[in-house]
Amino acid sequence: MARYLLRRLVLTVPVLLGVATLVFALIHLVPGDPAQSMLGESAAPDEVARLRTSLGLDRSLLTQYGAFIGGLAHADLGTSFRFGTPVTQEIRKRVADTAILAVCAMGVAIVFAIPLGIVAAVFRGRFLDHAAMTLALAGISMPSFWLGPLLAILFAVRLGWLPVSGSGTVWHLVLPAVTLGTALSAILARMTRSSVIEELRELYVLAARARGLSQARAVVRHAFRNSLIPVVTIIGLQFGAVLTGTIITETIFGWPGVGRLLIQAINTRDYPLVQGCILFISVTYVAMNLLTDLTYGFLDPRIRFE
Amino acid sequence: MIRVGLVIVLLAVLAATLGPVLTPYDPAAQTLEHRLEPPSRSHPLGLDELGRDILSRLLSGARISLLVGLVVVSVSSLVGMALGSIAGYFGGAVDDVISRATDILMAFPGILLAIALVAVLGPSLTNVILALCVIGWVGYARLVRGQALRARELEYVQAARALGASPARIVVRHVLPTAFPAVIVQATLGMAGAIIAEASLSFLGLGVQPPTPSWGSMLDAGRAHLFDAPHLTIVPGVAIATLVLGFNFLGDGLRDRIDPKGRL
Numbered sequence: 001m002a003r004y005l006l007r008r009l010v011l012t013v014p015v016l017l018g019v020a021t022l023v024f025a026l027i028h029l030v031p032g033d034p035a036q037s038m039l040g041e042s043a044a045p046d047e048v049a050r051l052r053t054s055l056g057l058d059r060s061l062l063t064q065y066g067a068f069i070g071g072l073a074h075a076d077l078g079t080s081f082r083f084g085t086p087v088t089q090e091i092r093k094r095v096a097d098t099a100i101l102a103v104c105a106m107g108v109a110i111v112f113a114i115p116l117g118i119v120a121a122v123f124r125g126r127f128l129d130h131a132a133m134t135l136a137l138a139g140i141s142m143p144s145f146w147l148g149p150l151l152a153i154l155f156a157v158r159l160g161w162l163p164v165s166g167s168g169t170v171w172h173l174v175l176p177a178v179t180l181g182t183a184l185s186a187i188l189a190r191m192t193r194s195s196v197i198e199e200l201r202e203l204y205v206l207a208a209r210a211r212g213l214s215q216a217r218a219v220v221r222h223a224f225r226n227s228l229i230p231v232v233t234i235i236g237l238q239f240g241a242v243l244t245g246t247i248i249t250e251t252i253f254g255w256p257g258v259g260r261l262l263i264q265a266i267n268t269r270d271y272p273l274v275q276g277c278i279l280f281i282s283v284t285y286v287a288m289n290l291l292t293d294l295t296y297g298f299l300d301p302r303i304r305f306e
Numbered sequence: 307m308i309r310v311g312l313v314i315v316l317l318a319v320l321a322a323t324l325g326p327v328l329t330p331y332d333p334a335a336q337t338l339e340h341r342l343e344p345p346s347r348s349h350p351l352g353l354d355e356l357g358r359d360i361l362s363r364l365l366s367g368a369r370i371s372l373l374v375g376l377v378v379v380s381v382s383s384l385v386g387m388a389l390g391s392i393a394g395y396f397g398g399a400v401d402d403v404i405s406r407a408t409d410i411l412m413a414f415p416g417i418l419l420a421i422a423l424v425a426v427l428g429p430s431l432t433n434v435i436l437a438l439c440v441i442g443w444v445g446y447a448r449l450v451r452g453q454a455l456r457a458r459e460l461e462y463v464q465a466a467r468a469l470g471a472s473p474a475r476i477v478v479r480h481v482l483p484t485a486f487p488a489v490i491v492q493a494t495l496g497m498a499g500a501i502i503a504e505a506s507l508s509f510l511g512l513g514v515q516p517p518t519p520s521w522g523s524m525l526d527a528g529r530a531h532l533f534d535a536p537h538l539t540i541v542p543g544v545a546i547a548t549l550v551l552g553f554n555f556l557g558d559g560l561r562d563r564i565d566p567k568g569r570l
Contacts, residue, residue, distance in 0.1 A: 014406065014409075014410070015409060015410055015413040018406075018409075018410030018413070019410065019413060019414055022410070022414065022419070023422075026422055026423075026425075026426050027426065029423070029426045029427060030426045030427075031427065031428060137551065137554060137555070137558075138547075138551065140554065141498070141547050141550040141551035141554055142543075142547045143502050143505060143506065143543075143546055143547065143550070145505070145506060145509040145522070145525055145526075146525060146539070146542075146543030146546060146547060149525070149528065149529055149532060149539045149543070150539065150540070150543065152532055153532050153536045153539065153540075156532075157532055157533050157536070164532065240415050241415070243415070244415040244417050244418050247417075247418070247421065247510075248506060248509065248510065251510060252529070262421070263510055263511075266421070266425040266512070267511070271426070274422070274425055274426075278418060278421075278422050281415065281418055282413075282414050282415060282418060285413070285414075285415050285418075286413050289413070
């Protein structure tokens with residue numbers, strides 16, 4: 001196990017370095033002068049020169065790269081141009097909100113998807129199965145930036161049950177979490193279905209039925225348990241999709257998280273903050289994938305020894 | 307399923323090509339005194355926040371969606387097939403370089419990279435297409451590399467090599483065709499992905515710029531009028547979801563045809 005862990009960790013290093021390099025390269029892809037672009041066309045030349053110096057753009061590319069990576073090692077992502085505060089501080093202020101949203105969305109997804117998947121598997125090929133899977137396909141095809149406003153029209157505007165946007169209470173969380181969780185729910189339901197179907201074919205399920213267990217008990221106690229491994233993996237791997245989904249969901253509902261911060265930073269051309277947010281989201285993504293792999297290795301010993 | 311998908315996609319293509327003939331209005335023409343008017347006989351889908359005919363904008367937006375999908379899928383699949391088959395067929399250092407590049411890009415959430423690229427390059431249709439191609443080729447390269455690794459060992463490929471066929475000929479004539487069915491499925495689902503991605507970017511204000519209509523930017527504009535004109539939100543959303551569902555139906559159906567084992 002220790003060797004597997006070590007190998008998997010070592011393999012992550014080049015990926016993280018690649019991600020950091022991509023993020024570093026971003027500011028150099030800005031057409032023209034990034035400092036000029038941040039200050040606008042009418043800015044005075046000496047102001048532009050000052051910003052160039054403070055961003056380090058006047059140094060050689062290699063020195064800039066060294067400083068960038070060195071800064072990362074100290075969790076220093078530079079200073080936000082708009083707020084004048086360290087980028088890490090701005091991100092830290094919003095991490096909790098994004099995390100709460102992501103976790104609640106995953107919760108919503110799991111609560112809906114697993115029963116739906118099991119029902120579809122048990123009634124395979126029949127009406128309930130078709131209905132459940134059509135619902136799932138609709139869920140995948142429905143973009144969150146449409147579902148969100150639709151839910152807002154229904155539950156906030158028409159019925160007046162929930163707030164349209166903002167944060168502060170549990171009620172503010174409902175629409176964003178459902179919006180963000182729907183796509184994942186659809187994917188999970190499909191996965192649960194095929195995984196349960198596969199287990200239902202196994203002899204031990206037949207044996208359980210032969211021993212006189214009810215169909216429901218055979219499904220829930222035996223088939224479902226074993227079908228969980230691939231489902232857990234998908235949940236882990238999809239965390240990344242949920243994380244990037246927060247960018248749109250937070251923008252729709254004015255949720256004060258890192259995703260909305262990224263879009264605000266893009267609109268104000270606050271490039272250090274853009275870099276910081278992108279780096280933060282991608283590193284979290286890589287870390288979650290690593291964690292999923294490790295959990296999988298722990299759950300299924302065959303993987304460790306490969 | 308495959309038929310439903312095909313019908314939806316064909317209808318969308320037809321609507322996009324015939325768009326200007328189907329409605330008498332210019333999608334950019336504003337009639338401010340009629341802004342936010344609900345659907346009526348003269349404007350079946352109503353008018354938007356600047357009094358523009360929503361049906362005309364929807365048909366015009368269909369062209370953008372299909373254009374982005376088509377260009378992104380064609381470019382990414384060609385680049386992906388080329389790099390994937392080279393990596394899989396030749397192996398060694400070439401494979402290492404290409405595979406590490408795909409690893410890093412795969413480790414990066416795709417839409418985030420697209421947002422980042424458009425954010426720094428500036429919002430425009432060309433940059434959206436560019437960004438989606440940068441993230442799009444990876445999936446095809448992975449897929450084709452796997453197929454090429456397998457095809458390399460096939461007897462007829464070895465026979466071609468023994469007969470002195472050049473590597474380029476072997477890859478194009480013998481290796482790539484084994485990957486085609488899988489690539490076609492991926493490309494169909496890729497159309498759905500590209501259409502959603504373009505709409506997402508436009509929704510965030512990073513895509514096609516006004517006055518050119520895009521389904522994503524139409525939805526974004528509707529957000530300010532959830533209370534007084536919900537049709538601004540409902541109409542483009544139905545269009546996106548239906549077209550994406552069409553491509554998903556088609557892709558899923560094709561996959562079932564090609565690989566019946568996947569149909570559980």
